[in-house]
Amino acid sequence: MTALDGVDVALVQSQSIGYDGVASVLPDGCLFAIAAGVHEPSTAELAWGMMISSQRGMPDFVRNQEKAPGTNSQRPSLADRRVLLATPMPKSAEGPQLYVRAPPAAAIGN
Incomplete structure (x- = not known):
């Protein structure tokens, strides 16, 4: 410095x-x-936004704007789907670890 x-x-x-x-x-x-x-927080928000955008086909929609409007298709959503959330845990003596938050069994369903 x-x-x-x-x-x-x-x-x-x-x-x-x-x-x-x-x-x-x-x-x-x-x-x-x-x-x-x-x-x-903003990095996590960006990651979620990019995942949903990608799954919903936003990159294709943007590229298809110059083509005929009918070239876009419907895409799957996250509604009624299982989603896994993984968050980093603080470093320990063994190094970084990953903590997975699983929903309660009742919330998962069959």
Whole structure:
């Protein structure tokens, strides 16, 4: 962080969640703040939106706009379907793990 040489800085704010190796280059007495928790909700929302968009054929609809209107077809929806939600667990001594939230058996049906 040579850009901070000669500047009286008390805090450096990162826009990412990583901080490996930062302590060795920070000026003495300077705090370093990360953006943990800032991007996760919007990233999850984007992922869901892209999955639904893809399943519903939005890329095809966009490409077919220049063709005749009748070239688009109906696509399956998520209504009345099983969906698996997987979320990362905090790192443990063994490394990252995956936690799968399964609906109660009564909610799954037969």
